[in-house]
Amino acid sequence: MSDKISRMAAHLPLNAVRAFLAAARRQSFTLAAADLHVTHGAVSRQVKSLEEYLGVALFERSVRQVRLTAAGQRFLADAGPALDQVAAAARQVMAQAAGRAVRINVRPTFAVRWLIPRLSDFVAQYPGIEPRILTSIAPPDASDVTYDIAIRRGLEHWPDSLAMHPFLEDEALLVGAPRLMRGVTEPAALAALTLLEAKTRKTDWDDWKKHAGIRRLRPKAQILFDHSHFVLQAAIDGLGFTIAPISLLANDLAEGRLACPLPDLRLPMGRYYYGIHPSANSETHLFSRWLDSQARQPARPV
Template identity: 35%
Template sequence: MNKRILAPLNPLRAFEAAARLGGFTAAGEELSVTQVAISRQVRTLEDYLGVELFVRSARSIKLTKAGARLYPAISRAMDEIAVATAQVSKRGRTEMLAIQAYSTFAQCWLIRRLPDFHDAHPNVEVRLSSPPLDRSAAAEDVDASIHFGVPSGLNLAADFLAPIELMPVMSPALLARHGRNPPDLARLTLLHSLARPRDWSVWLDAAGVRSRDAYKGHRFESSAMAYEAAIQGVGVALGVRVLVESYLESGVLVAPFSYVHKMDGGYYLVREADRPMSRALRQFRQWLLARLA
């Protein structure tokens, strides 16, 4: 087996730059050192190998036969080192962040604000999915999950994000044809979310409205669908304030009644307590808490 000759890296780097650029001065400028430092590094390599690598004159340098033989191998090695270093280094590297969120929270709040997160953290790519009903929020392939409440029986860390505040919302055109008092709901079609089937009953009871059957009306798989139906003038939906704020700000929905009912619990960002947070998750968590503060 041939014995591998391992020369010091700095002299090799100095030699490669000087050979490629054709001078010690140019090599020094590229490596941010002086021409004298490059000359000394090359001399160290020549002493180590026991051969001359450059023919030196007052104004120029030229590779010897030994230097010309060594340069291509050193150049290839430097390229391989640069590639391997880039692959290992996290600087400038894209990081994947897997987040689960209920579809309505994702559609009505998170997706609308992801461009803001990407502007702040361009190296983080978010993979967003809905949590399956039969799986834990702390699945191994998920970094964190946005939940209503905190799943019980699991070793989870949780950050409170937003309360559940219920408020009826409808289109401006529908409002123009009806009044602004809760009893006027008797003339309106209620839009229900199958994911939150008791919300209208809770709100009507808390608002003191007894003249309306809380369970009549159209039903939709998610609150996001009910909000879209409200935008189209189908009826009045019961919105969660944090999820309908963007609709209210844009004017496609209005909140006709002043009463807002705050329920127990809220939305949380949950993750495995024993699993170290990645840099991407720390950045996402800080951004999320700041936006929902």
Template identity: 40%
Template sequence: MRRLPPLRALRAFEAAARCASVTKAAEELAVSHSAVSQQIKLLEDYFGQQLFVRSARGLRPTPQAAAFLEDVRAAFDRLGVAADRFAERSHGRLLRVDTTPSFAVRWLIPRTSAFQLSHPTVELRISTSASDKIDDLTDPVDFIIRRDVMDRPDHVCRRFLDDVSTVVVGPRLLESRQLASPQDLLKVPLLHLKSRPDAWNRWFRVAGVDTPETISGPFYDHFFLSLQAAINGLGATIGPHVLIEDDLATGRLVAPFPHLRIVRPGFHVLYRRSLAKDRAGQAFLNWLTIQDGPVAQQG
């Protein structure tokens, strides 16, 4: 039989250490100040030593207590993960998908309702990362979607969408500027994306237009910001067709030179090899790879 310290006392100890205050810990745990103090005293009696010292900044664990605190937090984290997994098994399958904000908002989320309707016991939980890099991902994730090839041990990377970009402008800009040739774009504001700073240089090379190494124009942090600026007539931008097809279909955006395109490796999904044998994982992969064309508009 395991010899464990009082779990309620451990919660009070961890909260007081994290908050550096008994009062704040009591507020977080929704108990009284004296209740937290009593639990800390109970734990001190259990170990036969003091756990905290007071300083100008509040409570501070003793060196021995600080080392113990790291193990307590790790144990709580493992318990939380175990509880989540048990809940998933009890209420259905949960699949976690990580992608960029632009892809989530412009492509994935508008389409997921169809997947959920056909697979009601599978929950898709979508998170976003500001960067295309995947090395910094620390939370558990089943599928990673990016605009490039990815690599991880014991994982599979599959291409599922073309990544073809072209120039688009809003109808308002076309009313005031004549774009008869790619050269004419040098006379309008060119909207840049910080994550793709060379996009305009690459497009002009495809178009056979000589340009300076540095092309002027405002830079945007996110693709959908540059896209909205183009829709509002503030300039021309470059975007992947799969993320702007609805705007092109409705006339919110116009592609003046659709035959001049930047072709990239494609949109890819990365997943553990074992997921290919998982029924829910295979269902999501099959659904992902047959998605094509704009989202059907609801009548």
């Protein structure tokens, strides 16, 4: 009997158990999918595989909701605390491990606008790993041993020795302070406003106009900044409007600091990639998996 139990434990689908517990606690496959940063279908398939493994139905399914069966309630009561205990033990070991870090090479604006607002999630999942952010506008260099992973837009200027991974898709939007954008119902209204631009993204305005079919449009004035971070802050403060990537805008749009008056006029942009240094440690691969999970999260509506 003990050999049979050991074989069962060795083949227990732990990812499916995790999906079941999330769905059982939420009483919803949809909410569980959001918690786990996967799709509704992925949760459904994982739960189904667990039911097939156990040989019992764990949920009663209807059109708009799921409900635990008696077997599902028993499994939740027994498996939930056990998996929580395993997770707590893992966090304790990770927290006690000394000197674990991942060094992340990113551009300054991406660090401020995308990475840092999300880092608390990584730290919560991996409390023993210290994320060290190294900002640079230079292309990643394979001979540089000061970083483990680099994130940049596009595939140009990457050294051949770095393992490249597609990361984040992106588009650019017209944005400004809500009070300034309130009267913008068509592109022609921008002629009465000031354009805010970054030296590093000077083609975005012309590219957006071309994409929107309004090449002749001219704003009343223009202010140029060194970095996109300054542009976005100026837009938040009401100095004018700008064209900027959604990847850098998501938090400001969600919190109401910026508004997009013409959400259907979206400029396609090159996607982000991350490159892993040949000498990267195991912590780097955990961080890269976390990056992938963040990229899979549904985009916030504009």
